[in-house]
Amino acid sequence: MLWIGSGLAVIFIMLLFFAWMRVEATGCKVSRDIVSSSSIPEAFEGVNILLLTDIHRRKLTEKKLGPLLQEADYVFLGGDITEKGVPLKRLEHNLLLLTKNTPTFAVLGNHDLKAGASQVKAILDQTGARLLNDETIFLNRGRSSIALTGYMQPQTRFHPYSRFTGRASKHDFHIVLVHDPIWIQGRKKLPTDLILTGHTHGGQIVLPVLGAVKLEGFYKKYGSGWYDLPRSRWRNEPVKLLISRGFGTSHIPLRYRCPAELHMITLKKTP
Secondary structure, eight states, X not given: OHHHHHHHHHHHHHHHHHHHHHHHHHOOEXXXXXXXXTTSOGGGTTOEEEEEOOOTTOOOOHHHHHHHHHHOSEEEEESOSSOTTSOHHHHHHHHHXXXXXXXXXXXXXXXXXXXXXXXXHHHHHHTTOEEOSSEEEEEEETXXXXXXXXXXXXXXXXXXXXXXXXXXXXXXXXXXXXXOGGGGTTOSSBSOSEEEEOSSGGGSBEETTTEETTXXXXXXXXXXXXXXXXXXSSOSSOEEEXXXXXXXXXXXXXXXXXXXXXXXXXXXXXX
Protein backbone atom coordinates (compact mmCIF):
# COMPACT_ATOMS: atom_id res chain seq x y z
CA MET A 1 0.00 0.00 0.00
CA LEU A 2 2.96 2.27 0.61
CA TRP A 3 3.83 2.34 -3.09
CA ILE A 4 0.24 3.33 -3.91
CA GLY A 5 0.45 6.25 -1.51
CA SER A 6 3.80 7.30 -2.95
CA GLY A 7 2.42 7.07 -6.48
CA LEU A 8 -0.57 9.23 -5.60
CA ALA A 9 1.74 11.78 -3.99
CA VAL A 10 3.84 11.94 -7.16
CA ILE A 11 0.73 12.37 -9.30
CA PHE A 12 -0.54 15.11 -6.98
CA ILE A 13 2.79 16.97 -7.16
CA MET A 14 2.84 16.68 -10.95
CA LEU A 15 -0.70 18.03 -11.17
CA LEU A 16 0.27 20.98 -8.98
CA PHE A 17 3.34 21.56 -11.16
CA PHE A 18 1.33 21.63 -14.39
CA ALA A 19 -1.34 23.79 -12.76
CA TRP A 20 1.35 26.32 -11.85
CA MET A 21 2.72 26.24 -15.40
CA ARG A 22 -0.78 26.95 -16.65
CA VAL A 23 -1.12 29.88 -14.24
CA GLU A 24 2.14 31.39 -15.53
CA ALA A 25 0.94 30.98 -19.11
CA THR A 26 -2.45 32.59 -18.58
CA GLY A 27 -1.50 35.33 -16.12
CA CYS A 28 -1.26 39.06 -16.74
CA LYS A 29 2.02 40.21 -15.24
CA VAL A 30 2.58 43.90 -15.89
CA SER A 31 6.21 44.98 -16.14
CA ARG A 32 6.49 48.71 -15.50
CA ASP A 33 9.57 50.49 -16.75
CA ILE A 34 10.80 54.04 -17.22
CA VAL A 35 12.76 54.96 -20.35
CA SER A 36 14.77 58.16 -19.92
CA SER A 37 16.44 60.22 -22.62
CA SER A 38 17.50 63.80 -23.20
CA SER A 39 15.85 63.65 -26.64
CA ILE A 40 12.34 63.02 -25.29
CA PRO A 41 10.32 66.23 -25.81
CA GLU A 42 8.77 67.83 -22.75
CA ALA A 43 5.34 67.23 -24.28
CA PHE A 44 6.02 63.47 -24.04
CA GLU A 45 7.11 63.56 -20.40
CA GLY A 46 5.10 60.90 -18.56
CA VAL A 47 3.60 59.39 -21.72
CA ASN A 48 2.70 55.71 -21.25
CA ILE A 49 3.16 53.05 -23.94
CA LEU A 50 1.43 49.70 -23.47
CA LEU A 51 3.44 47.01 -25.28
CA LEU A 52 1.97 43.60 -26.07
CA THR A 53 3.77 40.96 -28.10
CA ASP A 54 3.05 37.35 -29.00
CA ILE A 55 -0.63 37.24 -28.12
CA HIS A 56 -1.07 34.13 -30.31
CA ARG A 57 -4.27 32.34 -29.23
CA ARG A 58 -5.15 34.35 -26.13
CA LYS A 59 -8.39 36.29 -25.85
CA LEU A 60 -7.98 39.71 -24.29
CA THR A 61 -10.52 40.80 -21.70
CA GLU A 62 -11.77 44.13 -20.43
CA LYS A 63 -11.22 42.92 -16.87
CA LYS A 64 -7.49 42.44 -17.37
CA LEU A 65 -6.72 45.12 -19.95
CA GLY A 66 -9.28 47.82 -19.13
CA PRO A 67 -7.37 49.55 -16.30
CA LEU A 68 -4.13 49.45 -18.28
CA LEU A 69 -5.76 50.90 -21.37
CA GLN A 70 -7.02 53.81 -19.26
CA GLU A 71 -3.39 54.54 -18.34
CA ALA A 72 -1.94 54.09 -21.81
CA ASP A 73 -1.46 56.92 -24.29
CA TYR A 74 -0.45 54.48 -27.04
CA VAL A 75 -0.63 50.73 -27.63
CA PHE A 76 2.20 49.02 -29.51
CA LEU A 77 1.70 45.47 -30.79
CA GLY A 78 5.01 43.71 -31.38
CA GLY A 79 3.90 40.95 -33.73
CA ASP A 80 2.36 37.48 -33.52
CA ILE A 81 -0.96 39.03 -32.62
CA THR A 82 -2.58 35.81 -33.86
CA GLU A 83 -1.59 32.46 -35.36
CA LYS A 84 -2.83 29.91 -37.87
CA GLY A 85 -6.07 28.29 -36.74
CA VAL A 86 -7.21 31.13 -34.48
CA PRO A 87 -10.69 32.41 -35.43
CA LEU A 88 -10.53 35.80 -37.10
CA LYS A 89 -13.34 36.91 -34.80
CA ARG A 90 -10.98 36.53 -31.83
CA LEU A 91 -8.39 38.73 -33.48
CA GLU A 92 -11.09 41.27 -34.28
CA HIS A 93 -12.33 41.16 -30.66
CA ASN A 94 -8.81 41.70 -29.30
CA LEU A 95 -8.09 44.62 -31.61
CA LEU A 96 -11.43 46.31 -30.98
CA LEU A 97 -10.72 46.21 -27.25
CA LEU A 98 -7.29 47.77 -27.72
CA THR A 99 -8.24 50.40 -30.29
CA LYS A 100 -11.49 51.52 -28.65
CA ASN A 101 -9.96 54.58 -26.98
CA THR A 102 -6.21 54.27 -27.55
CA PRO A 103 -4.11 54.86 -30.70
CA THR A 104 -2.71 51.45 -31.63
CA PHE A 105 0.28 50.61 -33.83
CA ALA A 106 1.36 47.14 -34.93
CA VAL A 107 3.97 45.15 -36.80
CA LEU A 108 3.57 41.60 -38.08
CA GLY A 109 5.43 38.55 -36.80
CA ASN A 110 6.15 35.17 -38.34
CA HIS A 111 2.92 33.62 -37.06
CA ASP A 112 0.87 36.49 -38.46
CA LEU A 113 2.35 35.77 -41.88
CA LYS A 114 1.51 32.06 -41.55
CA ALA A 115 -2.04 32.93 -40.48
CA GLY A 116 -2.49 34.96 -43.67
CA ALA A 117 -0.95 38.41 -43.84
CA SER A 118 -3.70 39.86 -46.02
CA GLN A 119 -6.43 38.80 -43.59
CA VAL A 120 -4.52 40.09 -40.58
CA LYS A 121 -3.85 43.39 -42.33
CA ALA A 122 -7.53 43.73 -43.24
CA ILE A 123 -8.65 43.28 -39.63
CA LEU A 124 -6.02 45.71 -38.38
CA ASP A 125 -7.37 48.25 -40.85
CA GLN A 126 -11.03 47.56 -40.00
CA THR A 127 -10.44 48.00 -36.27
CA GLY A 128 -8.44 51.21 -36.62
CA ALA A 129 -4.99 49.86 -35.75
CA ARG A 130 -2.12 51.28 -37.81
CA LEU A 131 0.11 48.64 -39.40
CA LEU A 132 3.71 49.76 -39.83
CA ASN A 133 5.21 47.99 -42.81
CA ASP A 134 8.86 49.03 -43.04
CA GLU A 135 8.03 52.68 -42.49
CA THR A 136 8.54 55.59 -40.14
CA ILE A 137 5.77 57.78 -38.78
CA PHE A 138 5.67 60.55 -36.19
CA LEU A 139 3.58 60.62 -33.03
CA ASN A 140 2.58 64.21 -32.31
CA ARG A 141 1.67 66.04 -29.13
CA GLY A 142 1.19 69.73 -29.75
CA ARG A 143 4.17 70.92 -31.77
CA SER A 144 6.42 68.11 -30.54
CA SER A 145 6.88 64.65 -31.99
CA ILE A 146 8.78 61.38 -31.64
CA ALA A 147 9.61 58.96 -34.45
CA LEU A 148 8.25 55.41 -34.61
CA THR A 149 9.57 52.89 -37.14
CA GLY A 150 7.92 49.52 -37.67
CA TYR A 151 9.60 46.63 -39.47
CA MET A 152 8.31 43.49 -41.08
CA GLN A 153 9.68 40.09 -40.06
CA PRO A 154 13.46 40.50 -40.55
CA GLN A 155 14.31 36.89 -41.46
CA THR A 156 12.32 37.22 -44.66
CA ARG A 157 12.78 40.90 -45.44
CA PHE A 158 16.07 42.30 -44.19
CA HIS A 159 16.95 45.76 -45.48
CA PRO A 160 19.49 48.41 -44.49
CA TYR A 161 18.28 50.46 -41.56
CA SER A 162 18.57 53.81 -43.30
CA ARG A 163 16.22 52.72 -46.09
CA PHE A 164 13.21 53.12 -43.83
CA THR A 165 14.34 55.57 -41.16
CA GLY A 166 15.67 58.43 -43.23
CA ARG A 167 12.86 60.71 -42.10
CA ALA A 168 13.95 60.53 -38.46
CA SER A 169 16.54 63.20 -37.66
CA LYS A 170 19.22 63.12 -34.99
CA HIS A 171 17.04 65.37 -32.83
CA ASP A 172 14.07 62.99 -32.72
CA PHE A 173 13.52 60.47 -29.98
CA HIS A 174 13.28 57.35 -32.10
CA ILE A 175 11.51 54.06 -31.31
CA VAL A 176 11.84 50.92 -33.43
CA LEU A 177 9.08 48.30 -33.18
CA VAL A 178 10.06 44.93 -34.66
CA HIS A 179 8.90 41.42 -33.84
CA ASP A 180 12.18 39.51 -33.82
CA PRO A 181 15.22 40.88 -31.94
CA ILE A 182 17.51 39.15 -34.44
CA TRP A 183 16.98 42.36 -36.41
CA ILE A 184 19.90 43.81 -34.42
CA GLN A 185 22.29 41.05 -35.50
CA GLY A 186 25.12 42.38 -37.62
CA ARG A 187 24.38 45.98 -36.66
CA LYS A 188 27.37 47.08 -34.59
CA LYS A 189 25.84 50.44 -33.79
CA LEU A 190 22.27 51.67 -34.01
CA PRO A 191 21.00 55.20 -34.78
CA THR A 192 17.91 54.90 -32.58
CA ASP A 193 16.91 55.25 -28.92
CA LEU A 194 14.55 52.40 -28.07
CA ILE A 195 13.94 49.01 -29.71
CA LEU A 196 10.84 47.02 -28.71
CA THR A 197 10.68 43.33 -29.66
CA GLY A 198 9.26 39.93 -28.69
CA HIS A 199 9.30 36.58 -30.50
CA THR A 200 11.40 34.57 -28.02
CA HIS A 201 8.72 34.06 -25.33
CA GLY A 202 11.72 34.20 -23.00
CA GLY A 203 12.17 30.52 -23.80
CA GLN A 204 8.75 29.78 -22.24
CA ILE A 205 10.23 26.94 -20.13
CA VAL A 206 13.20 28.07 -18.01
CA LEU A 207 14.85 25.31 -15.99
CA PRO A 208 17.12 25.81 -12.97
CA VAL A 209 20.81 25.81 -13.97
CA LEU A 210 20.01 24.93 -17.62
CA GLY A 211 18.02 28.09 -18.27
CA ALA A 212 15.81 28.50 -21.35
CA VAL A 213 16.53 25.21 -23.08
CA LYS A 214 14.54 26.14 -26.21
CA LEU A 215 16.72 29.18 -26.95
CA GLU A 216 19.91 28.73 -28.94
CA GLY A 217 22.61 30.84 -30.55
CA PHE A 218 21.69 34.52 -30.76
CA TYR A 219 18.59 33.99 -28.61
CA LYS A 220 20.61 32.44 -25.80
CA LYS A 221 22.30 35.80 -25.35
CA TYR A 222 19.22 37.88 -26.11
CA GLY A 223 16.38 35.91 -24.54
CA SER A 224 14.26 38.44 -22.66
CA GLY A 225 14.52 41.64 -20.67
CA TRP A 226 16.39 44.91 -21.13
CA TYR A 227 19.75 45.35 -22.86
CA ASP A 228 22.03 48.32 -23.52
CA LEU A 229 23.40 48.51 -27.06
CA PRO A 230 25.97 50.90 -28.62
CA ARG A 231 24.69 53.91 -30.49
CA SER A 232 26.04 54.94 -33.88
CA ARG A 233 26.24 58.68 -33.28
CA TRP A 234 24.67 61.87 -31.92
CA ARG A 235 24.27 61.08 -28.19
CA ASN A 236 26.23 59.26 -25.51
CA GLU A 237 23.16 57.45 -24.19
CA PRO A 238 23.00 53.72 -25.02
CA VAL A 239 20.25 52.29 -27.18
CA LYS A 240 17.70 50.46 -25.03
CA LEU A 241 16.51 47.07 -26.28
CA LEU A 242 13.49 45.34 -24.72
CA ILE A 243 12.74 41.71 -25.53
CA SER A 244 9.36 40.80 -24.10
CA ARG A 245 8.49 37.30 -22.88
CA GLY A 246 5.17 37.86 -24.61
CA PHE A 247 1.56 37.55 -23.56
CA GLY A 248 0.75 34.18 -25.14
CA THR A 249 2.42 30.86 -25.83
CA SER A 250 3.30 28.70 -28.82
CA HIS A 251 2.98 24.93 -29.20
CA ILE A 252 1.94 24.19 -25.59
CA PRO A 253 -0.04 26.60 -23.36
CA LEU A 254 2.42 26.23 -20.49
CA ARG A 255 5.22 28.30 -18.98
CA TYR A 256 7.72 27.66 -16.21
CA ARG A 257 9.75 30.33 -14.43
CA CYS A 258 8.90 32.56 -17.38
CA PRO A 259 5.47 34.14 -16.79
CA ALA A 260 3.51 35.82 -19.56
CA GLU A 261 3.90 39.57 -19.48
CA LEU A 262 2.97 42.88 -21.00
CA HIS A 263 4.69 46.19 -20.47
CA MET A 264 3.78 49.71 -19.42
CA ILE A 265 6.66 51.92 -20.53
CA THR A 266 6.76 55.49 -19.26
CA LEU A 267 8.83 58.10 -21.09
CA LYS A 268 10.89 60.50 -18.99
CA LYS A 269 12.88 63.47 -20.21
CA THR A 270 16.36 63.96 -18.76
CA PRO A 271 18.51 67.12 -18.98
